[in-house]
Amino acid sequence: MNIWQEAVIAAAAFAAGMINSIAGGGTLVSFPALLWVGRASVAANATSTVALWPASLAGLFGFRRELKGSGRDFALFAAPSLLGGVLGALLLLRTPSATFDRLVPFLILFATLLLAAQEPVSRRLRAGREEGHRPTRAWWTGALIFQFCVGVYGGYFGAGIGILMLAALGLLGFTDIHRMNALKNLLAICINGVAAVCFIASGEVYWTDVLVMTFAAIAGGYLGARLAYRLGRRFVRLAVIVIGLVMSVSLFLR
Template identity: 45%
Template sequence: MSLPEVALLAAAGLAAGIVNAIAGGGSLISFPALLAAGYPTVSANVTNTVALWPGYIGGALGYRAELSGQRGRAVAFSLTSVVGALAGCVLLLVTPDGVFKALVPVLIAVASLLLAVQPWLKRRLSGSGRLNGRALLHAGIFFGGVYGAYFGAGLGVMLLGILGVFVHDDLQRVNAVRAVLSLVINTVAFAAFALFGPVRWYAVAVMAVASLVGGFAGARVARRLSPAVLRGVIVTFGLGVAVALAMH
């Protein structure tokens, strides 16, 4: 591996870790970098998933304070997300790539818009007495697990859009739970690809360390943003991800 290639992959891993900690969608930075470095598409895809996994650890660790008192919530949601992620791994093996990928831009855009209108929607539903959506919440988390294991770009936006509507709490605390769920879902995908995928481990060695640092740094940045600013950043980035994928 040449020095320019090392520099490219390290920079991409760092940037992807930061973006994933704040909003999700870091794969749109790291995956093209792997392609630019000359890796085949399939190898680049599985290598990217494995390499960015440490960044999700950094993101979750960066939200330790906001996770205080949320153990029960995080565990319950994580169990649902594991089931969804396992289903996503199976789906990846048995369905054509184009079927699910065609829906991805729409799904991310919907999740972004859901997050944008989340305060208004929560007030409307609460006022009408219809916000009793535990089953809907777990269904959404399950779907997030399926999506995250199968494709993953914009997973953070999708999860935060779902959690933001149904979980009554400060957005920063909700984002902390989102960071945990992103870690759980990507851990399942990491294990599947590490065991069965054509992973390029030398590229992982470079990107993994950088993504861990980026994840921790991104969480620290996100924690300093007000809820309104954080929501605006995530919605803007999520819609950008949707447009980028639609044009791909």
């Protein structure tokens, strides 16, 4: 890897860390950057997951207050999240590179559309705070199955899992959007964490890239936390949506 490639992936990881700390969707920057410098698609996805995970773990510290009293909810969702994350990662590792190459534009487009839906869904959840209902056992069972599916998708690709989890929590009657965000971030860390372990064990990771990207992502996350109010979530989310659309279109046309 030459110095220019290092600079590109470092800049992408820095931007991804900053984006994740403000609005989410950083994978839509880091993953395409690895493709752009010539990394194989499956290994690029694995590398991006491993590299960004420490930064997301550090970012969870900011939600420690909101997580108080969420132990029971986390315990319920942790198992399907972890199992789904492992299955998704194993599916990725068993997907032929040529097949994954064809899937990449669709995955990026799907994740971009999820990110675009995040704000409307969040508004709907906030508006429905007074409409909280008592979910039945069937609702909880369905939500846990859905969370398992989210885990599979998260282990396989990952971008956009946050909005899926927010929607599930909202349907279960959760009304505190800050607590929901905290729980969502913790579950995402679990999903990406077990996926990262699978990727590391498989050897499908570019370790030089991981080293460069991890430190850049942590630095970006720190700066993003400080710039969050100045830049605004809406501006950052719109920028990521535009990037995701451009990348998906360019990959469709490739």
